[in-house]
Amino acid sequence: MIEINDTLISDELLETHFVCDLSICKGACCVEGDSGAPLDLDELPILEDIYDRVKPYMVAEGIAEIEKQGKFVVDSDGDFVTPLVNNRECAYVFYDERGVTKCAIEKAFEDGKVDFKKPISCHLFPVRLKKYSSFTAVNMESLQVCAGAFACGHRLKVPVYQFLKGPLTRKFGEEWYATLDAVAKR
Numbered sequence: 001m002i003e004i005n006d007t008l009i010s011d012e013l014l015e016t017h018f019v020c021d022l023s024i025c026k027g028a029c030c031v032e033g034d035s036g037a038p039l040d041l042d043e044l045p046i047l048e049d050i051y052d053r054v055k056p057y058m059v060a061e062g063i064a065e066i067e068k069q070g071k072f073v074v075d076s077d078g079d080f081v082t083p084l085v086n087n088r089e090c091a092y093v094f095y096d097e098r099g100v101t102k103c104a105i106e107k108a109f110e111d112g113k114v115d116f117k118k119p120i121s122c123h124l125f126p127v128r129l130k131k132y133s134s135f136t137a138v139n140m141e142s143l144q145v146c147a148g149a150f151a152c153g154h155r156l157k158v159p160v161y162q163f164l165k166g167p168l169t170r171k172f173g174e175e176w177y178a179t180l181d182a183v184a185k186r
Contacts, residue, residue, distance in 0.1 A: 003135075004179050007172065012140040013161040014184045017153030018126060020163075024148030027101030029125055031089040032145050035075035036082035038121040038128075044080060047071040050105070050114040054092065057104035062091035082119065123167035127160065159184065 002009040030037075039047070051071050055063060062085055069083040069091075083091040094104045106118045117123060126146055130137040140160060142150075153163065161168065161180055169177045 002180065002183055004172075004176055004183075006134065007136045007138050007176070009138040009180065010140055013127065013138065013164075013180075014159055016140060016142075016150070016160050017156070017158055018146070018149050018160040018163050019153040019156050019158050020146075021148040021152040022100050024152075025145050026099060027093070028145035029143065030093050030101045030103065030122075032143065035077075035079075036073065036084050036090055037119050039072055039080040039082065039119055040121075041080070043116075043119055044072055046116050050108070050116055053113045054104050054108045057094050057107045058092060059085075059094055061085045062089075062093060062104070065091040117170075120167065120171050124164060124171065127164060127168075129171075 001011065002014075048071055051066070058066075065083045065085050071083075072080050073083050075081045085091055089101060090103075092104045093101050094107065096102055103118050103122060105114065105116065108114045109117045121128070126141045126143065126149075128139055128141045130139065153160070161184060165177060168180070
């Protein structure tokens with residue numbers, strides 16, 4: 001474990017290789033799982049605010065679920081998450097011309113319609129955060145649907161923390177990431 005400020009980071013972030021390969025997984029991380037994407041409290045009003053600008057990118061089933069359940073829901077663990085369609089895919093998805101599951105929020109961001117890229121838990125995946133009273137644990141979640149990403153990362157020799165430089169910096173800041181990078185290079 002690596003300690004930086006109030007975070008404890010699993011060595012797996014430095015030792016495991018990972019590069020998303022959508023041609024293999026087809027965006028399965030937006031479909032698989034037992035609940036929607038975890039949401040930070042500060043993301044809830046953002047989802048309320050941007051929904052009308054994200055909605056045109058969504059599929060009809062996702063829109064119907066959000067209109068029925070709300071822009072976010074509470075899961076069985078008591079955490080705020082994105083709603084699901086048929087207990088499967090996130091309500092905020094769409095499918096590209098190749099059938100790859102993608103994020104409607106991120107597409108709206110790329111098109112300049114919103115200034116929120118996507119929930120940080122999605123941006124950080126396969127890293128998961130767990131907040132405790134005095135620190136945040138930064139761990140890996142290894143799902144079978146990501147086998148192609150682990151293989152691609154291994155082939156390219158890209159550790160998880162490097163692949164996730166943007167999201168980790170977004171969440172923890174440039175100084176935090178620079179410290180992690182320096183530790184990894186030692």
